[in-house]
Amino acid sequence: MHPALLGLTTVILGVGGCLLYFIGSNLILDKVIFPQKSGDQGRNINRANMIRPWLFLFPAVFALGLYLGYPVIETLRLSFTSRAADGAFVGMANYNKMFADDKFWEAMRNNMLWLIIVPAAATAFGLLAAQLTDRIRWGNLAKSLIFMPMAISFVGASVIFKLVYDTRPADQDQIGILNAIWLKFDGGAGSILMLKIIPALLLIAFAALTAYAIKAVLTPLKNQHARESIIFKALRITGAAIGAYLVVKSLLSIVALFTATLTYGEPQAWLTIPFWNSFFLMVVLIWIQTGFAMVILSAALRGVPEETVEAAIVDGATPFDVFFKIKVPQIKGTIVVVWTTITLVVLKVFDIVYAMTNGQWETQVLANYMYEKLFTANDWGLGSASAIIIMLLVSPILIWNVYNARKEMKER
Numbered sequence: 001m002h003p004a005l006l007g008l009t010t011v012i013l014g015v016g017g018c019l020l021y022f023i024g025s026n027l028i029l030d031k032v033i034f035p036q037k038s039g040d041q042g043r044n045i046n047r048a049n050m051i052r053p054w055l056f057l058f059p060a061v062f063a064l065g066l067y068l069g070y071p072v073i074e075t076l077r078l079s080f081t082s083r084a085a086d087g088a089f090v091g092m093a094n095y096n097k098m099f100a101d102d103k104f105w106e107a108m109r110n111n112m113l114w115l116i117i118v119p120a121a122a123t124a125f126g127l128l129a130a131q132l133t134d135r136i137r138w139g140n141l142a143k144s145l146i147f148m149p150m151a152i153s154f155v156g157a158s159v160i161f162k163l164v165y166d167t168r169p170a171d172q173d174q175i176g177i178l179n180a181i182w183l184k185f186d187g188g189a190g191s192i193l194m195l196k197i198i199p200a201l202l203l204i205a206f207a208a209l210t211a212y213a214i215k216a217v218l219t220p221l222k223n224q225h226a227r228e229s230i231i232f233k234a235l236r237i238t239g240a241a242i243g244a245y246l247v248v249k250s251l252l253s254i255v256a257l258f259t260a261t262l263t264y265g266e267p268q269a270w271l272t273i274p275f276w277n278s279f280f281l282m283v284v285l286i287w288i289q290t291g292f293a294m295v296i297l298s299a300a301l302r303g304v305p306e307e308t309v310e311a312a313i314v315d316g317a318t319p320f321d322v323f324f325k326i327k328v329p330q331i332k333g334t335i336v337v338v339w340t341t342i343t344l345v346v347l348k349v350f351d352i353v354y355a356m357t358n359g360q361w362e363t364q365v366l367a368n369y370m371y372e373k374l375f376t377a378n379d380w381g382l383g384s385a386s387a388i389i390i391m392l393l394v395s396p397i398l399i400w401n402v403y404n405a406r407k408e409m410k411e412r
Contacts, residue, residue, distance in 0.1 A: 018059070025055045072391065079384035094381040104386070106362060107369040110278055111393075114349060114365065116242065117279070119342040121286045123335060126293020130301055131323060133294070143298065147291035154288070154351035161284045162356055165270040179267045186264055195262060200254050207250040214243040274362045281363060284352050289345065293338045300334035301327060336404065340397050347394050366390050 029051060030036065034044035082090045098104050129146050133139035149157060166176030174180040185191040217236050271277045304327050312326045328335070350367035357363040359372065366386060374383025 021059065022055070026052070029055065075384045075387050075391075078380050079388050080381075082381045083379060090381065094385040098382055098385050098389075103359075103364055104369060107359075107364040107366045110362075110364060111347065111349075111366050113278055114282060114285075114346045115343060116246065118282050118285050118289070118346045119339045121282075122289035122342050123293050123297075123339050125286065125290040126295075126338065127297050127328075127335070129290065129294040130298035131327075134298060134301060143294065146294055149288045150291045152288065154284075155355050157284050157288055158352050158355035161280075161287075162271075165280060167267045167269045170265070170267055174267060176267075176270075178270060182268060183265065185262075191262075191264065196257055200257055203250045203254050203257070207247045210243045210246050210250070214240045214247075217243070271357055271363075272361045277357065277361055277363055281352055281356055284356075285346065285349060289342050293342065296338050297331065297334060300331040304330050333404065337401065340401050343397055344394060347390060347397075366393075 029048050034048040034051075036044055079094055080089055080091060081087050082093065129143075133142045133146070136142065152160075163175065164177050165179075166174070167179055168174050168176070174183060185195060217240050221233060221236060270280050308326055308330070309322055312322050317326070348367055349365055350371065353359060353363055353365050353368045354371065359365070359368045367390065370383050370386040370390065373379045373386060377383075
């Protein structure tokens with residue numbers, strides 16, 4: 001059958017089937033199950049109206065159960081079986097094997113690194129872009145350009161950046177922008193400024209912002225009257241500990257930056273440099289997600305009451321004070337939603353790593369690890385076990401988003 005005809009037939013059957021289902025189910029409900037007889041007419045109408053919403057919900061619930069619920073249950077079952085043993089139950093053997101695999105822990109470390117950097121960077125750049133583009137005349141054009149990467153698939157963006165990081169022999173022209181710029185440095189004053197002093201200042205700024213965030217996170221713990229569960233207090237302490245680790249890591253990186261010997265005049269295979277290659281991969285996702293963060297946060301900033309901004313200006317607040325002390329606190333809920341949404345994307349990141357390094361050179365992540373075990377090694381037990389780990393990491397963030405959404409609805 002011709003694809004166009006097949007598509008048309010599918011639409012007709014799908015729409016027609018939905019209409020038949022809703023009309024037929026309502027007729028059965030009103031005429032057969034709860035007929036509107038003279039004696040029980042009122043009671044039957046009430047009963048039918050109580051069941052009717054579930055008739056409309058049933059197709060969606062059934063589809064979600066079939067395409068989401070069943071795969072989760074089946075994946076959990078497969079994680080306790082072994083293909084080598086003809087699908088026999090092996091208990092926790094797959095999980096023990098996975099936890100003993102160095103590649104798994106490499107994937108976990110990289111995912112945590114992605115988790116710390118990408119949501120923070122994308123949200124920060126998105127917030128900065130939202131604030132700045134609202135203050136210029138051609139802001140809508142700037143927003144369109146910043147949002148444009150969202151229209152590109154992860155694989156397409158990976159191909160673009162693979163060309164940016166491309167490496168050719170030293171005697172050939174470099175088509176990779178990064179290497180073309182790198183070869184311009186010769187170790188002089190300009191090289192020291194661009195490759196050591198400016199990165200060091202950026203690391204100092206990052207450490208200072210992280211320290212400020214630690215203070216903001218721990219401050220509510222000093223309030224004896226604040227009602228907060230032990231879980232949230234533990235999360236605050238954990239977040240502060242991670243922040244302290246990042247501050248120490250940033251300061252140590254500054255020392256390493258000034259003591260490192262750079263190979264000027266030699267093209268670099270950027271994607272093969274351990275540790276730093278993960279950052280080059282992160283740039284791709286930050287580039288894509290910044291547009292998403294900008295659009296959402298721009299709408300939130302426009303919702304900030306002008307009265308509060310004007311009152312702050314009258315009281316002598318600087319533009320920085322207005323932004324950080326007036327606007328940001330009022331859109332904190334939106335920032336959290338953007339942050340957690342990007343976090344979900346990060347936990348499931350696969351395309352970028354698969355297209356650019358395929359997990360080589362210490363860039364492995366959980367989703368790519370799962371793909372390799374499931375489809376390359378044909379080990380459904382180990383692949384399913386890693387998929388369950390990803391689900392366990394994603395679930396708390398989903399629950400947190402649902403909890404916050406319901407809390408905001410109640411407050412309204």
